[in-house]
Amino acid sequence: MTLSKPSHPAGDGLPAVSRRTLGDVTDICDAFQIRTLQPQLRACAEIAQNQGIVDIAVLGQFKAGKSSFLNSLIGAEVLPVDVLPATAVVTRLGYGEMNEAQLHLTSGEVRDCPIRDLPAYVTERGNPGNVKQVESVEVRLTALAPFGGVRFVDTPGLGSVFAHNTQASMDWLPKVGGALVAIGVNQPFGEQDLKLLLEVSKHTPEVVILLTKADLVSQGQLASILEFTQHHVAQHAGRQLLVLPYSTHPDFEAMRQTVRNHVLREMAGRHQELFANILEHKVLAITGSCRDYLLLAQRAAQAAVEARSDLLEMLKQEQASLQSVKGEIGVFTRDLKTRARSGASDHFQAFRGEVQRHLKDSLRRDMAGWKGNLAKRRTRFEQWLEQSLHEEMSTVSAHGQEFLASHLMEAEASLQRKVRGFQDRLARSIERALGLTFEGARFHAELSNPRQPDVRVGKVFDSQVDLLWFLIPMGILGPLFDRHFLKLIPWEAEKNLSRLANQWADAANACIEGLVSQALDFMRQELITLESMTTMAEDRRDEIERALNILAQALDEA
Numbered sequence: 441m442t443l444s445k446p447s448h449p450a451g452d453g454l455p456a457v458s459r460r461t462l463g464d465v466t467d468i469c470d471a472f473q474i475r476t477l478q479p480q481l482r483a484c485a486e487i488a489q490n491q492g493i494v495d496i497a498v499l500g501q502f503k504a505g506k507s508s509f510l511n512s513l514i515g516a517e518v519l520p521v522d523v524l525p526a527t528a529v530v531t532r533l534g535y536g537e538m539n540e541a542q543l544h545l546t547s548g549e550v551r552d553c554p555i556r557d558l559p560a561y562v563t564e565r566g567n568p569g570n571v572k573q574v575e576s577v578e579v580r581l582t583a584l585a586p587f588g589g590v591r592f593v594d595t596p597g598l599g600s601v602f603a604h605n606t607q608a609s610m611d612w613l614p615k616v617g618g619a620l621v622a623i624g625v626n627q628p629f630g631e632q633d634l635k636l637l638l639e640v641s642k643h644t645p646e647v648v649i650l651l652t653k654a655d656l657v658s659q660g661q662l663a664s665i666l667e668f669t670q671h672h673v674a675q676h677a678g679r680q681l682l683v684l685p686y687s688t689h690p691d692f693e694a695m696r697q698t699v700r701n702h703v704l705r706e707m708a709g710r711h712q713e714l715f716a717n718i719l720e721h722k723v724l725a726i727t728g729s730c731r732d733y734l735l736l737a738q739r740a741a742q743a744a745v746e747a748r749s750d751l752l753e754m755l756k757q758e759q760a761s762l763q764s765v766k767g768e769i770g771v772f773t774r775d776l777k778t779r780a781r782s783g784a785s786d787h788f789q790a791f792r793g794e795v796q797r798h799l800k801d802s803l804r805r806d807m808a809g810w811k812g813n814l815a816k817r818r819t820r821f822e823q824w825l826e827q828s829l830h831e832e833m834s835t836v837s838a839h840g841q842e843f844l845a846s847h848l849m850e851a852e853a854s855l856q857r858k859v860r861g862f863q864d865r866l867a868r869s870i871e872r873a874l875g876l877t878f879e880g881a882r883f884h885a886e887l888s889n890p891r892q893p894d895v896r897v898g899k900v901f902d903s904q905v906d907l908l909w910f911l912i913p914m915g916i917l918g919p920l921f922d923r924h925f926l927k928l929i930p931w932e933a934e935k936n937l938s939r940l941a942n943q944w945a946d947a948a949n950a951c952i953e954g955l956v957s958q959a960l961d962f963m964r965q966e967l968i969t970l971e972s973m974t975t976m977a978e979d980r981r982d983e984i985e986r987a988l989n990i991l992a993q994a995l996d997e998a
Contacts, residue, residue, distance in 0.1 A: 458719040461994040465723070465730050468987045473972050474733050475965045476881035480726045483643075484719070494714045495532065496707055497593040499636060500622030505652035505688070509622060510594055512688045512696060513703070514583050519594055520559040520566075529562045529574045534591035536580020546573040555579065562594075565834065586704060589711030590618075617718045618646035618707060624653045625665050625685075634676055641677060642882075645721050646707070646714060648682045649673065650699065655689035724995070731991045732878055733973055737984050739874040741977035748974055751873040755971045758866065762963060765858060769956055772854055777949045780847045784945040788937045791836045795933045800926055802828055807925065821925050829932060833940050851952045855959040859883045862963050866970065883962045 462484050469477050498506045507519040510533065519531065543551045543561055553561065560566040561574050584592075619640045623633055641647055649669060654662055662685055673681050684699050686692075707714065740748050806824055863880045870878045977984065 457997055458716070458723045461727060462723050464990050464994060465727050468730055468734070468990070471983070472733065472737070472987070474730060474969055476962065476969055477726060477729055484722050484726060492589065492712055492715050493534070494590045494617040494707065494711045494718065495593050496590050496618045496620060497595055498620045498622060499595055499640060501624070501627055501633065505624055506622045507594055508688050509650060509652060509686060510592055513592070513700060514581060516583060518555060518579065518581065520563050529567065529577055531562050531577040531579060531594040532591050533579045533581060533584065533594065535584040535588045536582065539581050541577060541579045543574050544576045544578065546575045553577070587708040590708045618644055618714060620648050620650050622650045622652050623669070625651055625657050625662065626653055634672070637673065637677055643722065644718055646718060648684060648702070651683060651685040653687060654685040654695060655687040655692055727991055727994055729881060731988065733969065734984055734988050734991065736870065736874065736876060736878055736970070737973040737977040738988060739876045740974045741981045741984065743874055747873050748977070751870065751974055752971065754869040754873065755967055755974070758862070759967050762960065765862065765963070766960055769855070769858060769959070773851065773952050773956055776847060776851055777952055780948040781945040783847070784941040784948070785938070787839070788836060788941040788944070789934070791839070792933055792937055795832045795836065795937065796930050798832060799828055799929045799933060803926060803929065825932060829936055833936055836937065837940060847948050848951055851955055855955050856883065859959050859962060863966070866966070880966060883959065
């Protein structure tokens with residue numbers, strides 16, 4: 441089955457201009473091997489295939505109320521809401537002639553899925569660590585008819601901008617058409633929210649802040665939070681953003697209607713204009729970056745042989761110094777990974793008492809109904825223990841986002857400084873050699889997901905006592921064995937919490953190593969690109985001039 445098509449085709453001719461410009465920039469980057477712009481090119485190309493449909497991402501911290509907001513907007517409980525992260529996979533919702541959903545797997549396979557079964561694929565409880573390898577979910581709903589022309593994108597919550605399943609959210613940012621950034625009034629606007637706002641603003645001019653859970657505070661408190669958020673955003677983002685309070689509580693219908701009207705009028709009602717503006721915003725940014733590389737090549741072609749030689753020598757020196765940079769990064773990351781491993785143990789063992797209490801209470805209730813000989817009871821206990829431990833570890837694992845946040849943010853911030861310092865050195869050398877101001881491509885890191893909890897149950901008895909079940913009178917000795925089962929709980933809880941801590945530490949360290957690898961690769965690719973642009977400049981003057989003319993014309997038309 442194929443999902444019913446969106447109700448609105450592509451808009452006016454402006455997106456066509458943007459698409460043509462995108463094609464020209466892609467050809468130019470290919471011709472001149474400008475590798476560091478490839479991620480932005482791929483994102484722009486994907487958006488250009490949207491046929492005029494604007495993707496509105498709902499972004500924000502873990503449990504900020506994103507799924508609840510969308511359910512309220514739809515008027516039905518379509519998206520699951522849970523105490524665990526309720527969104528583990530990017531889910532796109534748009535208008536369709538019937539209610540239907542499809543799963544897009546990482547293998548490329550597409551499967552139909554009843555909407556009632558979505559929790560099994562899009563939640564952390566139903567699909568922990570995305571073990572089912574779902575890349576995204578497409579949902580069509582008749583209830584979204586008033587919002588034709590836009591699709592809403594429910595993204596995994598950002599326990600941190602750099603944590604757990606939130607990689608899907610961060611990877612998706614370059615594809616954002618517009619954004620509703622949810623910030624709960626019970627979660628003060630902090631550094632992570634600001635970082636998200638600044639990042640998403642690079643990819644779209646259409647950003648609105650939702651102050652969710654407004655029913656949790658008084659009117660006076662809400663006014664203060666609203667004023668603080670508006671001031672904080674303007675101060676750090678350099679522009680005013682619309683901030684709308686929101687609540688799903690029955691008494692706040694007027695507040696919901698205000699948000700609904702804004703989305704209907706300013707997003708769905710202007711979707712063709714928005715599509716053109718958003719695509720133009722992205723294409724203009726990448727066109728400007730492409731032009732900067734060509735201007736460098738043009739200036740290198742015009743420069744004296746000595747100036748080009750000086751620049752190439754500087755690039756060789758930077759290439760040689762990468763080994764030193766790698767060593768400096770290695771010292772920092774080794775310390776950070778050591779701290780992550782010790783911190784993981786402290787973080788997860790803090791849940792030991794709570795987990796033990798839950799398991800013991802559950803076991804006492806469950807054992808009351810157990811019947812049969814010792815062998816049957818042992819088997820029943822092992823089955824219960826494995827299932828119950830998995831549920832407890834999954835719940836505790838959700839707190840891994842809190843653990844990862846500070847470590848990965850520290851790693852990412854440090855690497856961003858290293859890359860920026862590297863680019864600043866390049867910029868100074870280019871200005872000295874060619875008299876040209878050059879900024880270069882933007883480094884955007886990607887993270888991998890940790891695995892789901894690995895739960896293992898040890899032996900119930902050191903020897904096969906239950907083989908003698910026919911000699912053991914359970915009516916008399918049953919309570920003795922029940923106490924033995926209860927005594928196993930503390931050890932099993934501690935053992936699996938230790939294993940969970942090690943898994944999260946491994947995940948953190950793997951993410952840190954991945955960030956290091958990407959940063960070093962980015963710097964190498966930037967050097968290769970700049971060296972290529974400099975060495976070929978004199979022989980390809982005419983090609984460079986033609987490419988610059990194409991880009992200049994595109995920028996003039998825009």
